[in-house]
Every structure is written in structure tokens, then in C-alpha cells.
Amino acid sequence: MFEYSLRYVFDIRHNSAEKDTALLNFVKSAQIDDVCFIINAEELNHSHLTREETQPWLDQIKELQAKLKDMGITTSLNPWTTIMHSDRGFKIDNKVGFDTFVDIEGNKAKDMACPADPKWRQYLVERYTQYASIHPKRLWLEDDFRHYNHSPLKLMCFCPRHMKIYQEKLGKKVTRHEFVKALLAPGQVTDERKIYLNQARKEMIEVEQLIEKAVHEVSPETDLGQMTSFPDWHAVEARDWAGLLDAQRGKKAQHPRVVRPHLPAYNEVSPIMYGRDFEKYSVITAAYAGAKAELYPELENSMWTRQVKSNNFIAFQIITTALLGAKGILLNIFDMMGNGINDSWDYSRLLSQIKPFVSKLAEIRMDVGGLAGVKVLVDQDAVFYGQTITGKLVDELLPQDKQWASLLSSFGIATTILPIDHATVNNIQNETLAISGQLLRGLPKAEIRYLFASNKILLDGESVQAIIDLGLANELLHIVKAQWYQPKTAYQSFEQADGRQVNNVKDPRVTMLQHTGSYLSLDYEKDADVQVWTSAYNSIDQKLGNMMTIVDHKAILLPISADLKYGWEAQYSSYKEGLIKQMLDEIGPVDYLTEMPNVKLKIDRTRRELWIANFTLDEYEQINWHYTLKPNHQVEVTRYKKDAYQVDEVEVEFMDDLAVIQVRLAPLELIKVKY
Ligand SMILES: [Zn+2]
Structure with missing residues (x-):
């Protein structure tokens, strides 16, 4: 059975028997299995609630919980706030009284908690104890449980409490400005960066542990679940996926890892673009959560109503969660301000029509850890060693290990995500690996040598730069000279595959000018086994240097970086698809x-x-x-x-x-x- 969990908001001040009846009817006709009540959300949110303000929500939910139980439907809870999503004009109530965070620019939040404040931790433990009192099937932590995306503020926390923690670990006094500058500084990663990341990682796990203990004391049967967002941004707060998710399972670990991955389309977008983001965010999250996790991805139609998504697209989003090995789905298809169920949108017909199919697929869920194809390496520790370019933007910390995942899967090449685990790197052999961004900087030289000796590898320009910086470029890739060229500098304009053909087009070209990162021009040893597949050209057809190559019949090089805005957008070309497939055929078999x-x-x-x-x-x-x-x-x-x-x-x-x-x-x- 594929589980439908309906995320539902009612207004405790405005709810009616009629709305309850509509809910119960919808649950039946749409074949909903679980109703996940959202507490104190969005338009109805008015800051962090006290015990007294929380109780009426639970009392009213309990009444519905009993009715749902009679119908064989379970009840879950989704309190909408942990830290708080964003500042919306409210201030922390004196009775609640915890401290708010300070962001990387020194801005102080009004309604969003500092995650190291013991008072906030105590508050959260008390509320979660209270939520557990109604024994929900699942009790979720919202995706505001993170250090970033708290609009209008930026990455946190740099409050006086946190600065004291950082200073103690540094062993010296520094201002927030000095600390942040060092945290983002280009070149070798500083102690400041490591101290920030270790603290961010640790404090979230500590809070999870406190909540877990409190909840399972009151309701041992309740599964705690974690709602998550973009995995690359979670890397910027050093999320330890296993550490965090296992903290929710409890010491005896009788509970599963329960995760709600983000599905990257709140409004309908082209399925082609959805497919790229789906790999980048949802598929990578599923890989970090692990094959044994229970995944209930997020189908959300914000700003809601049928104006934002067609029912066919909703069905497509639900069905394709099979590619994550999902056990069910969280359906956020009605708004968060208490309009309740709208029958005229035909959602019950849509959901019931596809239920037998998605349930059939869920009988034997995809084993995300057992897939074949090109293995795209990702690393949750990427920010511990990733180097920034200017040191001015937090975005420069975002790991770019995701690029191959979107590109190769759009080309129809079988791919899977492999999170790096140092204990098992030396077991990876006879695979085709895809590595981008700075991931290799996190590996000891011996492990890199082993990966090259035992596997076929696809590399981007940033990976090659890491290999150069580690002093391995000549040994592993026969590189004797390397030079970066920014786009739009009147140098490179396009790459051309001389002597190759894709479809009916001979010597096909792909842009190097627009929607692309920089070009790393590489020269190789004279007699080295290097096949040049494409060359960089300028706009008057002068050949500038090597672009895509195959080295030693086992490494495919795509020597570009990722543009901060466009990523690898220029690579999404049928010519590039054809060339990469021909190159893959050259180094060894891959399904596509x-x-x-x-x-x-x-x-x-x-x-x-x-x-x-x-x-x-x-x-x-x-x-x-x-x-x-x-x-x-x-x-x-x-x-x-x-x-x-x-x-x-x-x-x-x-x-x-x-x-x-x-x-x-x-x-x-x-x-x-x-x-
Ligand atoms: Zn703080």
C-alpha cells in the first residue's frame, strides 16, 4: 500500500461541523490513509504558541482523531514551527521568552530561535511532549529546523551566545565580522569554518535527542519524522544525515528513519526542468536518508488551488516518487488558512484513480542503494573542505557535487547517487563514477589513487583543479598545463567535436559562451593516451585548446566549472548527450x-x-x-x-x-x- 497522508489545516476559531464532514468524506473518497494535522501554520500562525494556546488545537484534533480511527485512518501531527520559518512581524512572547538568532550579516531575528538557547530547547521539548500526548502515528519536525532559509535573514547563528562558543573553541576573541570573514575566506579552509560547521551539526542533533527522549516517554509508538529541504544547503549547515535521522529513532532504534524529502515544484513547471531539480534535490535526499528510510515526499501546491497545478502534473509528481523508493506521500493540496476541503477540484477522483497503481509499485519499492549505472558521488561533509571563490557570498559554499546527477539522468543514462563514506571508499571498484565540484578535496590521496585505479571516472573542471592542487594531475591525468578562462571574455565561444557526428550533424558544436561556467584549458604530456573529443573555439573559428577528452581509456573530462546562477545549463544539449554516450561506450558499458x-x-x-x-x-x-x-x-x-x-x-x-x-x-x- 502506498500511503496517502493528507496535510490538513483547520482554523480552531473558525472550524465547523460542515468542514469536518467535508474532510471525512474526502478522506474516504480520495483513499487517504493518514491525516496529518498542521498546527499554527502560515496565515493562522501567530508566533510560537504557549502551552495554553496549543491545547485547543490538540483538543479539537483529538475529536477528529477518534472519528478517523473509526474509519481505519491514522492521525499524524505536523506542528509548523520549530525555529520558525521566517519573520512576519511577530515577536517572541515574553511568556515563551527564548532568544532569537543573529544572521551572518548581524541582523537579529524577531521571531526565530537561536538553536543553542537552552530556553528554546526546553520550550520545544515541552511542546513536543504536549503533541505526543494525543499519540499521533507520526510526529513531524518542520523544515524550518535548519540554519538557513529564514527569510528575510541569512545563514545563522552568530548571536552573542554563539560567538562565545566560537571564541572558546578558537581560543581567542574575534568580532562577528572577523569570524564570518574567516569562515567564508577563499583558499585553505579555516578553523573558523570548521568550528561553525561542527557547532551547527552538533546542536541540531542535540535538540533531536532531547525531543526524541521526551516524545517516546509519552508515546513510545509514535514515529518522529524530519521534513527536509535542499541537500546542498543542508550541507552548508553541515547536516549529518545519519546522525540526525538516527537521533529521532531513539536509543533502541526501534523506529524507522522517517523523512519528507522536498519535491521541487510548488507551482507547475515544465517536466523537463522538474526532472533536473528532482535529481538534484529529491533523489540526493533519498540517497542520504538511506535505502531503509521511510520516505513521504512533499507534494505541495503553494499558493494552492487549481490555478497553480494541473491534476495531470499532480499525478505525475505522485507517481514519480517511486523513483525515490517512497513509501507514501504527504499531500499539501489544500491551503493553510482554513478553507478546508474543496470538492470541485476533483482531487478525490485523481487520487483514487492512481492509488491501485502507486500501491502496486510500492509493493516492492525501489532499492535506492542497489541501483546500477553511473554512480554520482556526493558528500555531506563537502563544506568542510570546499574552497570559495571570492569569500563574499555564502552561496559559494554550496557543493556542486549534484551536477552530473541532473545532466546524465536527463540524457536517459542510468544513474544512482552514492554518498561518500570513508569507511567504504576502498570497496568501490569496477564502477563508472561521476564526480563534480570539490568533492575530491575531501579525500586522502591514497583514496583518490585507489578510485582512479579501480574505476572509470567522469570529471568536471573543478574536480580536475582539485587534482591539480593535490599534486596528482600529472600522475593521474598526464596534465602538464592548466589555465582557467571565464566565459564572455571574447576568448572561448563554443566547443566543436571535430570528426565526430551526432544524429546527422557532423562536427557538432555546443556553446561555451552562455549559461555555463568557466573553461579549464588543459595540455597533456606529449605521448600520453589522451583522446581529444571536443576542442574550444573562439567566435571566428580559431581552435583554442582541448575541451572534452578521454584519458587512459578510463577518465572522461568535461573541464568546466558550474555557474553560480545557471549551473551546467549549457550542457543540456542533444549534441552533448550524443557525445557523452559515445564516450561512455568507449570506456566501458553503461545502460542508457x-x-x-x-x-x-x-x-x-x-x-x-x-x-x-x-x-x-x-x-x-x-x-x-x-x-x-x-x-x-x-x-x-x-x-x-x-x-x-x-x-x-x-x-x-x-x-x-x-x-x-x-x-x-x-x-x-x-x-x-x-x-
Ligand atoms: Zn545563537
């Missing part, structure tokens, strides 16, 4: 789809399963699978059918190394193939 742009492929070789999802509005006549291990002549395809699901035996035709599965793939469709 051909002539199916923006169709994602996930593959589990142990279970012999393919998950194929169409993140476009185009229909594809057939599935063209470039396989590494030949499948059977017949495969079993599970697909959506209205109010049901359908399992078909489908013929496979073979052409060279291509298996053509004779099945149409509709726009926004996901199918599962047993081969």
Missing part, C-alpha cells in the same frame, strides 16, 4: 536509453527491474534500451490504468546492442519493466 530525451532510466540488476519515466510532454513509440547485459526476448511491463494497473508481456526486438521494447510511453508516464 536512446532517442528518448528527458526519459529517466533507473536499473536494478539484482531484481532485473527497469524504471522508466517520461519527464516530457512527448509520446515515445517504443523504448530503446542500450543494455549492458542482454535481457530476455519478453519482458513484463507494469503500467498505469485508470482505477487499476496493467501488467503486460511485451516483445523485445534486438538491434546490435539495442533492446527495443515494444511499448508506447505516454507523456508523463512511468513504467516498471521486469526483464
